[in-house]
Amino acid sequence: MGDSATQRKQSGNYVKSVRRYALIAALIWTAVIAGSFAWYYRLSEQQLLAVSKSKAVIAFERDVLYRQWVSKQGGIYAPVTPAMQPNPLLSHVPERDIATPSGKPLTLVNATYLVRKVFELNGTNEAGGYGHLASLNPLNPANHPDPWEEKALRSFERGVKEVSEIQTINGRAYMRLMRAAVTEKNCLHCHGHQGYHVGDIRGGMGVTVPISDIVEANRPQVIGGMLGHGLAWILGLGALWFGSRKLTLSVAALQHSEKSLQLQTEQLERLSAELVTKNWQLEALTLQDALTDLANRRCFDETLDTEWARAVRTGQQLALLLxxxxYFKEYNDRYGHQAGDECLRSIARILQTGARRVSDLAARYGGEEFVIIAADTDAASALYLAETMRKRVEALAIPHEQTPLGHVSISVGVAVMTPDERLEAAKLLRTADEALYRAKDGGRNRVELIAPPSVRTFPQRGGRTAEEPPVIQITWKQSYACGEPTIDEDHRKLFRLANTLFTRALLRDKDPELFNAAFDELLAHVSTHFSQEEEILRRHGYEDVDEHAEQHRLLVEHAVRLRRQADETGLSAGELIDFLVNEVVIGHMMRSDWLFYRLFATPAHGAA
Structure with missing residues (x-):
């Protein structure tokens, strides 16, 4: 009871800690979102201010152009009208008022007076805004500044050149911009009597432009940012709540498990083993193809790199079967995707049997492509494995009306390399893919191999050449001998001719005549050997000689068919190796021939 109370107290403390940390994380998250939105809102305000100021500057520059042009002309004359009366502030200027030859009165309009009249004519135009001339010492009372303008004019006296601000006037947003009016030489014509000199600040020229349209255009952006940050905030809080809730439930489950472990200590090993298994299963799920239960592409990539690096260190060969x-697309179109999935699962079960060793891996490469990595495997073994897989898939006899065979088949590309530091694992994969292309181009339902050149010639003394041992070979062992000299010598020669044919098969594309000659030589030897062997067996009274001769006849017929196939449609190295290794050597010599070995057994040799 005491232990249970202690556990409950510890569990309660843990739950409180989880909630406390979750609350702290929520506060931090809230602060981050708030700070982000504040920064975002500030950027939006700065953008709004920049656009609004640009609009005001355009209006201001337009008014400045009017003023500068008139100032350069020394003023312009305009007809005297009720709206354009002589400027009393220019009464000291000679020829302020003149008349045309026809007697029409004209009055001199200086730059400031012209701009003011334009401002009066424009009024408070909502579209283009309006301007205003202001001065702390105005000649015209209409140029007396309002509070904002007065504040701006005071700042001009302190050296500020420009003042701008967004203000709300009559419930609407406006951008106000004022720049200092600096006394120029042309200005002294009208303002010189006020005591101004060139360069003095004599007032300011400002514009007020509406920016409601800009504010409205910016509003969706601000609202969108607010909604986006709000959504992120809610999602973050939801994730924190869900995580803390899950942790709390996990604590409860852990408490229950610990209680069970204390009550039944004998279950410790079983529960630990189950935990290890679950972790392994979880890891395996990340490396397993969901459809076929083979390794997935990620597992294949990792394993290929690992085995390649191991082969570089050990100098062993590495084989890849693709x-x-x-015609799988046609199969899906004809029988449906569910049947296609079942077809892939059936083939995957076959391929899984080919990866028997710990270092081997069968994986689904993608779509209807599979791959087997076979470490420390030479070309002959790889071809034998590929041909075995092809035959087993063919033996499934899965109906496929859209193929010439009438059933599902596979094409196999085999690549074998001895890795070194100068090469990359991708080279092996590209080579296997090229071999697969040859298999499909050669009619499908076949195996093709690409391996380093099996035979190379090296100069020797006297101008002769020597051949390297073939990459693919079957090795004669003394335990294969039956004790009859003629038969054993024929068997050894059969091994030599088979190895030569394997080499020629790998180089057949470069020199088909050498391949054909090697095949013909082997075929001739097999026929002669079978005849001699049958004669020897009859002399020794072997009771099953007739059945043995029938086996010889069937093997020769098969060999002749393969020779004809080599000329007509092509013969893959896999089919050749399957015949010579599986049928001739293993199936016949190691099994059928073994039955008559007792005829030639001696005390030194014995019966194997």
Whole structure:
């Protein structure tokens, strides 16, 4: 009871800690979102201010152009009208008022007077805004500044050149801009009697432009930012709540598990093993293809890099078998995707049997493509494995009306390399893909191999050449001998001719005549050997000689068919190796021939 109370107290403290940390995280998240939105809102305000100021500057520059042009002309004359009366502030200027030859009165309009008249004519235009001339010492009472303008004029006296601000006037937003009016030489014509000199600040010229349209255009952006930050805030809080809730539930589950472990200590090993298994299963799920239960592409990539690096260190060969289901798109179109999935699962089960060793890996490469990595595997073994897989898939006899065979088949590309530091693992994959292309281009339902050149010639003394041992070879062992000299010598020669044919098969594309000659030589030897072997067996009274001769006849017929196939449609190295290794050597010599070995057994040799 005491232990249970202690556990409950510890669990309660843990739950409180989770909630406290969750609350702190929520506050930090809220602060981050608030700070982000404040920064975003400030940027929006700065953008609004910049656009509004640009609009005001355009209006201001327009008014300045009017003023500068008139000032350069020394003023202009305009007809005297009720709206354009002589400027009393220019009464000291000679020829302020003149008349045309026809007697029409004209009055001199200086730059400031012209701008003021333009401002009066424009009024408070909502579209283009309006301007105003202001001075702390105005000649015209209409140029007396309002409070904002007075504040701006005071700042001009302190050296400020420009003042701008967004203000709300009559419930609407406006941008107000004022720049200092500096006394120029042309200005002294009208203002010199006030005591101004060139360069003095004699007032300011300002514009007030409406920016409601800009504010309205900016509003959706601000609202969108607010909604986006709000959504992020809510999602973050939701994630924190969900995480803390999950942690709380996990604590409850852990408490229950610990209680069970204390009550039944004998279950410790079983529960620990289950935990390890679950973790392994979880890891395996990330590396497993959901459809076929084979390794997935990620697992394949990692394993290929690992095995390549191991082969570089050990100097061992590395084989890669790339499989593609023939006419699989047509199969899906004809039988449906569910049948296609079941077809892939059936093929995957076959391929999984080919990855028997711990270092081997069968994986789904993508779509209807599969791959097997076979470490420390030479070309002969890789071809044997590929051909075995092809035959087993063919033996499934899965109906496929859209293929010439009438059933599902696979094409296999095999690549074998001895990795070194100068090469990359991707080279092996590209080579296997090229071999697969050859298999499909060669008619499908076949195996093609690409390996380093099996035979190279090296100069020797006297101008002769020597051949390297073939990459693919079957090795004669003394335990294969039956004790009859003629038969054993024929068997050894059969091994030598088979190895030569394997080498020629790999180089057939470059020199088909050498391949054909090697095949013909092997075929001739097999026929002669079978005849001699049958004669020897009859002399020794072997009771099953007739059945043995029938096996010879079937093997020769098969060999002749393969020779004809090599000339007509092509023969893959995999089919050749399958025949010579599986049928001739293993199936016949190691099994059928083994039955008559007792005829030639001696005390030294014995019966194997």
């Amino acid at each position: 499989f593609d289901v023939d």
